[in-house]
Amino acid sequence: MVICIDEVSEIPIYKQIRNQIVLGISDGKLQPGEQLPTVRALAEEIGINSMTVNKAYALLKQEGYIVTDRRNGARIRNEFDQGKYLSQTSLDNLQQIISEANIRGFSKEEFFQLCEKYF
Amino acid sequence: MVICIDEVSEIPIYKQIRNQIVLGISDGKLQPGEQLPTVRALAEEIGINSMTVNKAYALLKQEGYIVTDRRNGARIRNEFDQGKYLSQTSLDNLQQIISEANIRGFSKEEFFQLCEKYF
Amino acid sequence: MVICIDEVSEIPIYKQIRNQIVLGISDGKLQPGEQLPTVRALAEEIGINSMTVNKAYALLKQEGYIVTDRRNGARIRNEFDQGKYLSQTSLDNLQQIISEANIRGFSKEEFFQLCEKYF
Amino acid sequence: MVICIDEVSEIPIYKQIRNQIVLGISDGKLQPGEQLPTVRALAEEIGINSMTVNKAYALLKQEGYIVTDRRNGARIRNEFDQGKYLSQTSLDNLQQIISEANIRGFSKEEFFQLCEKYF
DNA sequence: GTGGTCTAGACCACC
DNA sequence: GTGGTCTAGACCACG
Incomplete structure (x- = not known):
């Protein structure tokens, strides 16, 4: 899966990365258990500071989308909490x-019709 | 209508003000043409700097939600553009x-059911 | 000639009046020598403070578009300085x-074509 | 490129800055993608408050003339919307x-001849 | 008295 | 080090 950064966007880069990975999980481009690139590899690929990728991964881990282990780097979680809740931020x-x-x-x-496109 | 600021939120104060006013318009707490507090009055009420309220009003004005008038202060717009579009940011x-x-x-x-609460 | 104020505009009211009178002169709605309403009459007609109309007339007088005399109120100038110059502000x-x-x-x-519409 | 402020002008400083940068883009003094001075640097150079420069940059950003980037500061946009339209304000x-x-x-x-000078 | 502008500081998120 | 945000004051144009 290709991460694509919009340099013009006012969304911080680390959040763009996080968003695209969440999107990838949602639409199946990223499968449960799938290996993610290492921080350094992804940073080089995108051409940004590895601290920024690190921050994105930390956020994804904290939100429960990925798991990290010392040997294998980061992987998409195998099973997600299907608790049918959204974060307060998302609700807001x-x-x-x-x-x-x-x-x-x-x-x-009409609004639901608009939503359909994203499901 | 009472504006309520969350001091620890990472959302800038001026945007919190903007958000709450948009919300107030949507749910009818703020009627078209209704008078808003003056920049100074709202700033004092909330306990923040008037420049911050100024910025919120400027944003609301630019987005077409309110009009400002040197004689009468700020008011909710009388008519809104019912163009049935959302900003790219909102779509994202x-x-x-x-x-x-x-x-x-x-x-x-289930998602639509969640949305119902906000309509 | 009807003066029409846009309450929403960020152009000061006195300047809107001035602009519309200049426009009226240019397109012939206001003839050289024509009588303008008195300050108080125009103020009442538009529903604004007479000081504001006063300011507009003072500006028009200073720019050489109208003349005032104590008995007859304000009139459009009989002949304009055809010096083929623009104010520095307009040039800027x-x-x-x-x-x-x-x-x-x-x-x-294409730009000239756009200008044609206003000539 | 040198920004030059007229202290006695009735045009707000932030708008003078905005105007001169737009002018610079138009006549090629500022190339697409070119780096602008930092907010602080320009403020010091001109001898004004950095908030004022900030406001000018925010306006230019909103109008689509520049992009701001936390890493690289502000830059002229690489590509402009060549939509052949003018803002309502400019048309007025x-x-x-x-x-x-x-x-x-x-x-x-004669008017077109005057315009030629600015093209 | 209103919003708009400006100043001289300061802190923060991001990179 | 960057832009973004905020403060506590101040002055001005407008009506």
């Missing part, structure tokens, strides 16, 4: 997005 | 949220 | 506009 | 300028 973001959609004239159905 | 956030929901075991229907 | 604005047009991909001819 | 200004030129006796050709 969702509320914000829906309120904007509401103001911009979306009906509930 | 939505995609990210849905991918997380997907990983956490949400079905499409 | 013009330069700024052309540089933006240039960056946005306008050719000279 | 243009109409105003042309009406003034008209009153001052400019023919269309």
